[in-house]
Amino acid sequence: MSLTGASEPLELTILMPCLTEAETLATCIAKAIKGIANAGVTGEVLIADNGSTDGSIDIALKSGARVEHVKVKGYGNALRGGIAAAQGRWIIMGDADDSYDFSNIRGFVEKLRAGNDLVMGCRLPVGGGTIVRGAMPWKNRWIGNPILSFIGRLFFRTPIHDFHCGLRGFIADGYRRMELNTTGMEYASEMVIKSQLKGLRMAEVPVTLYPDGRSRPPHLKPWRNGWRHLRLMLLFSPVWLFFIRGLVLMGLGVAFSLLIVAFGQIHLGPATLDVGTLLVASFSFLLGFQWVAQAMFAKRFVVAQGLMPASGGLSRILHSFSLERGVVVGVLIGLAGFTLLFRCLWAWKAADFGPLQYTENLRSLIPAVTLLMMGLQLVSASFQLGVLDLKTNSTPA
Numbered sequence: 299m300s301l302t303g304a305s306e307p308l309e310l311t312i313l314m315p316c317l318t319e320a321e322t323l324a325t326c327i328a329k330a331i332k333g334i335a336n337a338g339v340t341g342e343v344l345i346a347d348n349g350s351t352d353g354s355i356d357i358a359l360k361s362g363a364r365v366e367h368v369k370v371k372g373y374g375n376a377l378r379g380g381i382a383a384a385q386g387r388w389i390i391m392g393d394a395d396d397s398y399d400f401s402n403i404r405g406f407v408e409k410l411r412a413g414n415d416l417v418m419g420c421r422l423p424v425g426g427g428t429i430v431r432g433a434m435p436w437k438n439r440w441i442g443n444p445i446l447s448f449i450g451r452l453f454f455r456t457p458i459h460d461f462h463c464g465l466r467g468f469i470a471d472g473y474r475r476m477e478l479n480t481t482g483m484e485y486a487s488e489m490v491i492k493s494q495l496k497g498l499r500m501a502e503v504p505v506t507l508y509p510d511g512r513s514r515p516p517h518l519k520p521w522r523n524g525w526r527h528l529r530l531m532l533l534f535s536p537v538w539l540f541f542i543r544g545l546v547l548m549g550l551g552v553a554f555s556l557l558i559v560a561f562g563q564i565h566l567g568p569a570t571l572d573v574g575t576l577l578v579a580s581f582s583f584l585l586g587f588q589w590v591a592q593a594m595f596a597k598r599f600v601v602a603q604g605l606m607p608a609s610g611g612l613s614r615i616l617h618s619f620s621l622e623r624g625v626v627v628g629v630l631i632g633l634a635g636f637t638l639l640f641r642c643l644w645a646w647k648a649a650d651f652g653p654l655q656y657t658e659n660l661r662s663l664i665p666a667v668t669l670l671m672m673g674l675q676l677v678s679a680s681f682q683l684g685v686l687d688l689k690t691n692s693t694p695a
Contacts, residue, residue, distance in 0.1 A: 346380025551583025624680025632673025
C-alpha cells in the first residue's frame with residue numbers, strides 16, 4: 299500500500315522479507331511508516347512474504363503495507379521478488395524481527411539522495427554502530443561477523459565495515475547493475491561484493507542492532523550461513539583462493555630446490571635437508587603452479603560470464619598471455635627437463651645400467667622430472683585457457 303496519493307511517484311520502498319513474523323511485523327511496519335514520514339519522502343512499505351502460515355499476511359495488510367507473495371523459498375529469493383515489485387526508486391531493506399529501528403532511516407535517505415548506489419548500515423563500533431546487549435550471539439559478534447567483514451575488506455578493498463548488516467539501502471537502477479545470482483543468506487555478501495567489483499558508489503550509516511523481538515529462534519544458522527558467506531567470497535576472489543597461495547608454494551619450492559641442488563646437504567640445527575626435502579620442494583612447486591593455473595582459469599571464466607569485471611593484476615597477466623606464448627615457454631621448459639633427464643640416463647648407461655650413487659642421482663633426477671612435468675602442464679594449461687577464450691556464436695545457422 300502506498301503512503302501517498304495514487305498518482306504521486308514514490309521515492310522510497312521499505313522492503314521486509316517475511317516468513318512467519320506475526321509477533322513483530324506490525325511493530326516493524328508502524329516504525330517504517332513513521333520513518334518515511336520523518337525522512338520527508340514519499341514511500342511505501344512492502345512485505346515480501348515467503349510462505350508465512352501464521353497470519354503475517356493479514357497483519358501486513360491491516361497495518362498499511364503492501365504484500366508481494368514470493369513462492370520460491372530462500373532469503374535471497376524473497377528479497378529478489380520484493381525488489382522486483384518495489385515501486386520506489388530507492389529501496390531500504392531490513393528484517394521484520396524488530397532488530398532494526400525503521401523509524402530512523404533519515405541517514406540512509408540522505409546518502410541515497412547524495413548519489414550513493416548502496417548504503418550499508420554498520421552495527422560495529424568501528425563504523426560508529428551499536429549492538430545492544432543480547433542482540434547478537436557472542437560467536438557472531440566477536441568471531442563470525444568481524445572476521446568475515448575483515449576478509450571481505452581484504453579481498454575486495456571495499457570501504458564497508460559490516461558486510462552482513464541486514465539494514466541497507468540502494469538505488470533501484472544500481473541494484474540492477476549488481477546482477478545478483480545467489481538465493482540464500484549469502485545474497486547479502488554478494489550485494490556488497492558486486493557493488494565493489496562493478497564500481498558502484500557505496501557509503502555506510504551507523505545503526506543500532508536491538509534484540510530480536512520474536513519468541514522463536516531466528517532462521518539464521520550461524521555456522522552454515524557463515525561458511526556460505528566465506529565460500530562466496532573465495533569464489534569471487536580467485537587471486538586469494540588460488541593465485542597468492544600458488545605463488546607462495548612455487549616460491550618455496552624453487553628456493554629449497556635451488557639450495558639443495560647447488561649446495562647438496564644443508565644442515566639447519568639438528569635437521570639435515572637433502573633429497574627428501576628436494577622431492578617435497580618439487581611437489582610444492584608443481585602444486586603451486588596448478589593453483590596459479592586454476593586462478594587464471596577461474597578469472598577467465600567469471601570475466602567471460604560477466605560475473606566480474608576484467609580488472610586487477612591477474613587480468614593484466616591474462617591480457618598479455620596467448621596460447622602460442624604459453625606453448626613455446628612450456629616446450630622450452632620441457633626440453634630443459636628432458637635434457638637433464640637424458641644426462642641422468644647417460645650417467646646410468648655409463649654405469650652399465652647398474653646401481654648409482656643414490657643421493658647424487660636424485661639431485662639431478664628430481665629437477666629433471668619436475669621441469670619436464672612443468673613444461674607439459676604449461677602446454678596443457680595454455681590450451682585450456684585457449685578453450686576458455688573461444689567465442690561461440692549462439693545465433694542459429
